[in-house]
Amino acid sequence: TLSAFYIREFPEAVSVMLFYQIGELFQDIAVDRSRRSIADLMAIRPDYANLKQADGSSQRVNPEDVQVGDVIVIHPGEKVALDGLVQSGQTTVDTAALTGESMPRTVAAGEEVLSGFVNLTGVVEVAVTKQFSDSTVVKILDLVENASSRKAPTETFISKFARVYTPVVVAIAVLLAVLPPLLMGANFNEWLYRASIFLVISCPCALVVSIPVGFFGGIGSASRKGILVKGSNFLEALNDVDYVVMDKTGTLTKGKFEVTAIHPTEGWTKEQLLEQAAQAEYYSNHPIAKSVQVAYGQTIDPNIIEDYHEEAGHGITVKIAGQSVLVGNRQLMADHHIAVSDHSASGTMIYVAVDGQYAGVIVIGDQIKDDAKTTVQQLKAAGVRQITMLTGDSKTVADQVGQELGIDEVYAELLPQDKVAQIEAIMERKIAKEKVVFVGDGINDTPVLARADIGIAMGGLGSDAAIEAADIVIMDDQPSKVATAIQVAKDTRKIVWQNIIFAMAVKGLFLLLGAFGLASMWEAVFADVGVTVLAVLNAMRMMKK
Incomplete structure (x- = not known):
């Protein structure tokens, strides 16, 4: 802008400022929308709880003021404020905000309800079993809010690249403006103009903004499906999964003996x-x-x-x-x-x-889950080379389940330490880039979840151990969501690389045109702001998947 004013190109000076502001606006909208997509999904934090009083009435209080053992009253349309057991009444609850499932669930006296559920029909009284700070809704919100701090290798590379790239480009632009007039007696205004065009085109905004938005959109897309990913590094790692190791009981089978x-x-x-x-x-x-x-x-x-x-x-x-x-x-x-x-x-x-x-x-x-066989088929279709099942059950039962589901390797009669040994054996024979995923219940399998490249805990609702130990938490009991998570990861990578290739190609073309004096400031602004806006809009597609 300053150089355009200097050479008295006032329309172009104003246009640079205007279009940069428009670009900033689109960037802010994209980032806000990507954050809001997860915030809306997780807009499950209750504002109040109806605390039952000694005289039978109820008083609206802050959920943080409710203690373990207190009884709260939940009316139709209200959110369940804290985890607890239904003491009286019967109702149906909407669990979609936590599980991604639209089918309401019926709960009655003695059954557990979790904070974040929405009461649909009847009035129920719930005896609180956890303080608000330890409740499911708080743990999930913390998990989602911290997800952006764990960056994917692609994000990390682009950030490091931009820190080196930007000062180098500024230095080249200065040399481009100064050296030709000094060494060849060229017109200073002309080369200052070319240097300004070069500087505008070479700005890495399209990459620095659109790539994090793409990954954030991917995490939001997974969350809407009931899959909580603790960071974009785990989402990107799912693209390289070659080995999937699954526990039998509670993962592939219902675990209801x-x-x-x-x-x-x-x-x-x-x-x-x-x-x-x-x-x-x-x-x-x-x-x-x-x-x-x-x-x-x-x-x-x-x-x-x-x-x-x-x-x-x-x-x-x-x-x-x-x-x-x-x-x-x-x-x-x-x-x-x-x-x-x-x-x-x-x-x-x-x-x-x-x-x-x-x-x-x-x-x-024990019964095999309805979608277990489909899960194995989907994983193989997604490029997983080997699916292994580990279980402490007898070899006869394990072989029957493995054969029915089409699992490649079955290891039975294992103690917890044996499962860790099997995971380590698989990790020793893989090559560096290949990833090993372990899928378990997050409670008995905590050491194995921690040892695998990516630990996925099934049925994370109400399980503190699952949320703590795993890298990815599937909020219900559908193993097919492992394949869904891999598909979300592949879609995210595809969009991220579309943006990288598109931005680099357009910028490379206009840099050459600008260096030879064939591009004006108008084209330069498009090559930066226009490309950034298009890349961000492309990244925002993940939020709709």
């Missing part, structure tokens, strides 16, 4: 065998143990249970009413030198022995 068969030995009835197993597993929190207790369905007296000991990955040893009871897998029986009979039933075998004698086996079944 039920007793499907009971095979007692002679001298035992089915009811007696189930009673022994349910009593032995009374203190266990394992899903299989819970399924046995549900199948038993009767009250258990904890006073008859003594010397309870849980052997990780194997089972339980305990004394019940003076009798020594073992409940667990075949390895537990072998460790105690107890011979068991073979059964070919599909499911997890829970063997029971009493006072050193084999009493029978209980078969526990």
